[in-house]
Amino acid sequence: MAGDREVGDIVKNISEDVKVLVRGEVELAKAELIPPAKSAGIGAGMFAGAGVLALYALGILLIGGALALALVVPPWAAFLIVGGIILLICGILALIGKASMNKAKFSTDKTVAEATATVNAVKGAASRAATSAKTPAISRHSTKD
Numbered sequence: 001m002a003g004d005r006e007v008g009d010i011v012k013n014i015s016e017d018v019k020v021l022v023r024g025e026v027e028l029a030k031a032e033l034i035p036p037a038k039s040a041g042i043g044a045g046m047f048a049g050a051g052v053l054a055l056y057a058l059g060i061l062l063i064g065g066a067l068a069l070a071l072v073v074p075p076w077a078a079f080l081i082v083g084g085i086i087l088l089i090c091g092i093l094a095l096i097g098k099a100s101m102n103k104a105k106f107s108t109d110k111t112v113a114e115a116t117a118t119v120n121a122v123k124g125a126a127s128r129a130a131t132s133a134k135t136p137a138i139s140r141h142s143t144k145d
Contacts, residue, residue: 007129014122014125021122024114025114025115028111028114032108032110032111033106033108036105036106039101039103039104040100040104042097042100043097043098043100043103044097044101046093046097047093047097049093050091050093050094050097053093056086057083058083061079061087064083
């Protein structure tokens with residue numbers, strides 16, 4: 001019965017070790033994926049801001065163009081200047097957003113390599129444990145002394 005107890009302890013220890021390893025793998029995956037996701041989110045926000053401002057600029061430019069056709073000089077000139085400034089801001093936001101999106105490099109190479117190493121280590125430990133369980137244990141208390 002002592003052998004059964006040792007095998008039970010071994011299985012319990014392996015189970016606890018696997019839980020710790022899985023938690024570590026999840027934390028590694030989070031550490032690898034969160035920074036590029038944040039960068040991509042910032043880039044997407046910049047693109048959205050550029051799109052909204054471009055719509056405002058389009059509206060202002062259309063009103064300015066309509067006023068220009070009506071030959072009302074001071075208002076259309078003001079609308080065109082404001083529209084041009086907004087388009088300039090849109091261009092700057094779009095460039096910043098593009099740069100931020102280009103920086104977002106999603107890579108799980110470390111996580112995959114670590115998970116593969118972990119699986120191999122667990123397989124090796126399980127194989128050694130199975131071999132050890134099949135090998136007859138030498139009794140410490142021999143009755144033939």
